[in-house]
Amino acid sequence: MKSRTRFEFPRQVLLVEIERYCAFPDCRARNGIGLTKSEVIGYRGFDCVKCERWNDDTVTADSLPETWDIEITETDDKPN
Ligand SMILES: [Zn+2]
Numbered sequence: 001m002k003s004r005t006r007f008e009f010p011r012q013v014l015l016v017e018i019e020r021y022c023a024f025p026d027c028r029a030r031n032g033i034g035l036t037k038s039e040v041i042g043y044r045g046f047d048c049v050k051c052e053r054w055n056d057d058t059v060t061a062d063s064l065p066e067t068w069d070i071e072i073t074e075t076d077d078k079p080n
Helices: 037-041
Strands: 015-021 030-036 045-047 054-056
Touching: 030 037
Parallel strands: none
Antiparallel strands: 015 030, 045 054
């Protein structure tokens, strides 16, 4: 008797989707951005789907699944 191999998807989240609005006042288009774990680490912003201009952006750790367990390095120094 042959046993069947079943593929089971890991319960990990492979893609996180964040929602952003274009920062330009004449656009304000909604952008749904899907990021994989490795993309999140280098995430600095997105090109607007509508006007195609660059929006600077960051992802905070609390918008990510807990299972990802990654550290996001904040590069900008905030003036106090
Ligand atoms: Zn835009």
